[in-house]
Amino acid sequence: MWNEEIETMPREDIYELQLKKLQSTVKRAFDKIPYYNKKYSEANVFPEDIETLEDIEKLPFLTKDDLRACYPFGMFAVDKKEIIEVHSSSGTTGKPVVSGYTQNDIDNWGEIVARGLTMMGLDSDDIIQNTHGYGLFTGGFGVHYGAHRLGATIIPISTGQTRRQVEIMADFGTTCLIFTPSYGIYLGEVAKEEGIDFDKLGLKAIGFGAEMWTAEMRDRIEETFKTKAYNIYGLTELMGPGVGIECSAQNGLHIAEDFFYPEIINPKTGETLAEGKHGELVLTNLERESMPIIRFRTKDLTALHYDTCKCGRTLARMERITGRSDDMIKVKGVAIFPSQIEKALLKVSNIEPHYQIIVTRPDIMDEIEIKVEASASLFSDDIKEMMAVKRKIGEYIQNETGIAVNVSLVAPKSIPRSTKGKIQRVIDKRNLH
Amino acid sequence: MWNEEIETMPREDIYELQLKKLQSTVKRAFDKIPYYNKKYSEANVFPEDIETLEDIEKLPFLTKDDLRACYPFGMFAVDKKEIIEVHSSSGTTGKPVVSGYTQNDIDNWGEIVARGLTMMGLDSDDIIQNTHGYGLFTGGFGVHYGAHRLGATIIPISTGQTRRQVEIMADFGTTCLIFTPSYGIYLGEVAKEEGIDFDKLGLKAIGFGAEMWTAEMRDRIEETFKTKAYNIYGLTELMGPGVGIECSAQNGLHIAEDFFYPEIINPKTGETLAEGKHGELVLTNLERESMPIIRFRTKDLTALHYDTCKCGRTLARMERITGRSDDMIKVKGVAIFPSQIEKALLKVSNIEPHYQIIVTRPDIMDEIEIKVEASASLFSDDIKEMMAVKRKIGEYIQNETGIAVNVSLVAPKSIPRSTKGKIQRVIDKRNLH
Numbered sequence: 001m002w003n004e005e006i007e008t009m010p011r012e013d014i015y016e017l018q019l020k021k022l023q024s025t026v027k028r029a030f031d032k033i034p035y036y037n038k039k040y041s042e043a044n045v046f047p048e049d050i051e052t053l054e055d056i057e058k059l060p061f062l063t064k065d066d067l068r069a070c071y072p073f074g075m076f077a078v079d080k081k082e083i084i085e086v087h088s089s090s091g092t093t094g095k096p097v098v099s100g101y102t103q104n105d106i107d108n109w110g111e112i113v114a115r116g117l118t119m120m121g122l123d124s125d126d127i128i129q130n131t132h133g134y135g136l137f138t139g140g141f142g143v144h145y146g147a148h149r150l151g152a153t154i155i156p157i158s159t160g161q162t163r164r165q166v167e168i169m170a171d172f173g174t175t176c177l178i179f180t181p182s183y184g185i186y187l188g189e190v191a192k193e194e195g196i197d198f199d200k201l202g203l204k205a206i207g208f209g210a211e212m213w214t215a216e217m218r219d220r221i222e223e224t225f226k227t228k229a230y231n232i233y234g235l236t237e238l239m240g241p242g243v244g245i246e247c248s249a250q251n252g253l254h255i256a257e258d259f260f261y262p263e264i265i266n267p268k269t270g271e272t273l274a275e276g277k278h279g280e281l282v283l284t285n286l287e288r289e290s291m292p293i294i295r296f297r298t299k300d301l302t303a304l305h306y307d308t309c310k311c312g313r314t315l316a317r318m319e320r321i322t323g324r325s326d327d328m329i330k331v332k333g334v335a336i337f338p339s340q341i342e343k344a345l346l347k348v349s350n351i352e353p354h355y356q357i358i359v360t361r362p363d364i365m366d367e368i369e370i371k372v373e374a375s376a377s378l379f380s381d382d383i384k385e386m387m388a389v390k391r392k393i394g395e396y397i398q399n400e401t402g403i404a405v406n407v408s409l410v411a412p413k414s415i416p417r418s419t420k421g422k423i424q425r426v427i428d429k430r431n432l433h
Numbered sequence: 434m435w436n437e438e439i440e441t442m443p444r445e446d447i448y449e450l451q452l453k454k455l456q457s458t459v460k461r462a463f464d465k466i467p468y469y470n471k472k473y474s475e476a477n478v479f480p481e482d483i484e485t486l487e488d489i490e491k492l493p494f495l496t497k498d499d500l501r502a503c504y505p506f507g508m509f510a511v512d513k514k515e516i517i518e519v520h521s522s523s524g525t526t527g528k529p530v531v532s533g534y535t536q537n538d539i540d541n542w543g544e545i546v547a548r549g550l551t552m553m554g555l556d557s558d559d560i561i562q563n564t565h566g567y568g569l570f571t572g573g574f575g576v577h578y579g580a581h582r583l584g585a586t587i588i589p590i591s592t593g594q595t596r597r598q599v600e601i602m603a604d605f606g607t608t609c610l611i612f613t614p615s616y617g618i619y620l621g622e623v624a625k626e627e628g629i630d631f632d633k634l635g636l637k638a639i640g641f642g643a644e645m646w647t648a649e650m651r652d653r654i655e656e657t658f659k660t661k662a663y664n665i666y667g668l669t670e671l672m673g674p675g676v677g678i679e680c681s682a683q684n685g686l687h688i689a690e691d692f693f694y695p696e697i698i699n700p701k702t703g704e705t706l707a708e709g710k711h712g713e714l715v716l717t718n719l720e721r722e723s724m725p726i727i728r729f730r731t732k733d734l735t736a737l738h739y740d741t742c743k744c745g746r747t748l749a750r751m752e753r754i755t756g757r758s759d760d761m762i763k764v765k766g767v768a769i770f771p772s773q774i775e776k777a778l779l780k781v782s783n784i785e786p787h788y789q790i791i792v793t794r795p796d797i798m799d800e801i802e803i804k805v806e807a808s809a810s811l812f813s814d815d816i817k818e819m820m821a822v823k824r825k826i827g828e829y830i831q832n833e834t835g836i837a838v839n840v841s842l843v844a845p846k847s848i849p850r851s852t853k854g855k856i857q858r859v860i861d862k863r864n865l866h
Contacts, residue, residue: 080558085587095604100586124514134589151536153518155519156520157569158567
């Protein structure tokens with residue numbers, strides 16, 4: 001284990017540590033961040049009200065809207081000078097969400113991921129080929145900093161150039177691949193085409209994340225790559241990948257509980273649910289200098305377990321995410337909200353703001369189609385004009401979401417409405433649940 | 434200055450420091466790396482022959498071919514366990530070139546770039562928007578590590594999503610942009626479209642590199658962004674960006690001479706040239722644990738100056754790169770060799786291995802067209818088959834080089850040959866010199 005003391009700490013001691021950290025986090029947030037000060041004062045709850053861990057339930061939730069209201073730097077608890085790195089989740093209506101890091105935050109991020117990579121059976125001898133994208137998205141960097149901390153070798157190859165990925169895997173003796181399940185499956189196909197024999201390659205582990213997955217997808221990945229595949233969970237708002245990582249038991253993701261306090265709530269009522277009950281995951285940063293996030297509604301649906309794991313770790317385990325309590329969809333590892341599509345469409349004239357997002361996975365890669373109703377005048381107009389509008393819509397959506405989509409222009413009022421006149425915005429045909 | 438002692442060191446002391454470091458580098462290379470041991474033994478030159486800096490001329494040059502012969506890890510002077518990060522320049526015929534880093538190497542890389550960012554007038558208060566790509570390419574990471582070392586805020590946004598770049602620039606209060614000249618010019622156009630007023634934005638500096646440029650391009654960039662633009666030079670084999678960076682005098686790039694020993698040679702004869710003479714830059718790592726590169730022929734054409742700069746620094750200055758002594762071309766910041774195109778074409782049947790690379794810059798972005806002669810049978814065949822072959826060629830070239838190209842299939846023997854039957858492989862119409 002990377003940090004045996006923490007990872008096998010008796011539950012009582014974990015709770016004690018968490019309470020101490022929670023108290024100081026709430027106090028710092030209240031004292032340093034006007035937004036929390038106002039929010040908590042209005043809710044009539046104050047740092048001194050946190051006397052037990054359960055008292056966290058007195059604190060109001062935080063949502064993406066709160067973070068957006070603080071755009072860009074209103075959630076910082078430190079001077080901007082102390083911030084050394086900024087990431088951002090993709091924007092929805094209005095502004096994206098910003099995530100800042102001090103040097104200590106970056107160090108802690110590395111610590112958490114190093115711990116998780118160790119859970120996956122890796123050490124400083126390993127060669128980690130990281131196909132997650134680097135950029136404002138935190139996927140690439142989390143693994144990067146974790147690998148540095150572990151002292152392993154990181155190949156920061158990022159996504160794409162798949163044949164080159166395969167060549168490097170074979171030539172460099174990669175022992176661990178990091179990918180999103182859908183890219184991994186594609187990578188496996190190409191590797192087979194190129195004649196890679198995974199029995200000989202000697203992969204020790206695969207880390208996959210940033211996308212919803214099924215047991216069948218994991219089976220297919222493990223079968224293809226002839227090694228075990230471990231899920232990595234995280235989100236930019238709280239830090240990035242590494243919030244939870246699976247151990248060799250593959251029986252849920254161990255949450256780094258000295259850095260994050262997890263709760264499960266009923267997404268409709270906000271009521272806290274007991275161990276093993278399914279609901280929405282709520283997370284709290286217990287040690288983050290830059291930007292303490294308290295009771296953030298992740299919208300991810302899962303359940304928590306607190307019994308000691310077969311691997312000996314006492315850290316809580318979360319189940320695989322089985323859905324969302326909002327309408328976010330993840331396509332090719334990228335989070336997309338209908339509101340982003342809406343924002344893009346509003347910039348284009350000659351169309352109606354009526355659309356539908358259809359996600360499919362014809363074989364192994366996600367595809368996304370945006371159906372948009374043309375205006376009556378455009379629809380009767382010439383093809384060339386329609387093609388230009390289509391192209392423009394595609395461009396604006398790609399600028400907004402970062403991914404390429406197929407656009408279909410359809411006749412006015414041709415997308416079916418419910419009896420209340422509403423369009424079902426997202427049709428996800430991937431069968432992920 | 435970031436490190437005044439080094440940056441203003443009297444030339445005599447610099448030479449003394451360089452000699453000591455060179456001696457230990459050559460000894461380590463000879464003792465630890467069989468390839469050097471053999472090469473130097475065959476050339477009948479040994480570590481003890483390096484008694485003065487000029488004695489470096491006794492050592493044979495290193496080229497990409499040497500590095501390729503050592504693919505993947507034959508140039509490492511340390512155990513693979515000590516390597517924490519691997520980068521790679523794009524492959525040409527055969528194998529790509531690998532560059533490895535220990536923790537100390539990464540720290541030194543950060544040090545060098547922090548020094549350069551300071552030359553550009555930046556400090557820990559600044560917000561650096563880094564549009565260089567992250568990945569095996571070293572462009573993104575060099576600036577990233579330098580910004581961390583400086584304690585500035587890095588926005589690792591990477592290339593693309595240009596409208597979002599503009600939004601973030603305005604919202605986050607970016608004070609420094611890092612880009613390739615061609616992407617910078619495009620970013621400037623989009624920013625203008627979006628109504629950004631650069632007089633108000635308050636950029637303090639621009640760092641540009643990874644591409645050849647002209648004085649006119651710099652003028653256009655400075656005019657657009659209303660701030661000074663500084664050139665950053667480097668190459669993956671030696672470390673990455675940061676080998677040389679311009680100071681406020683904008684009169685050449687200061688080479689980090691405590692880490693790199695520069696020479697200028699006549700590319701035809703290999704003879705060392707005097708201060709101010711134009712020729713090919715040859716670089717030697719003076720302090721690199723992982724992979725000491727000694728007398729590497731960069732193929733970049735420039736000249737060196739050793740007089741004290743207006744800024745007070747005594748570090749040698751190199752002029753802007755004005756050309757290549759080989760046929761490498763840089764398109765959109767990516768290095769491309771005809772041999773890569775060749776490698777890709779060899780994988781496709783139904784075509785002749787006769788091709789021509791045509792690079793243009795219709796407005797501000799580079800475009801690259803690959804003309805390939807179809808086989809006689811294909812050329813008389815149906816359009817559908819030709820389209821499929823074209824697509825395949827495009828895919829293989831993108832896998833090889835990482836960039837999208839336009840492919841034209843032309844009739845057999847339609848590309849003009851010289852009297853000796855040779856095809857001019859590269860036609861660069863960008864007028865960069």
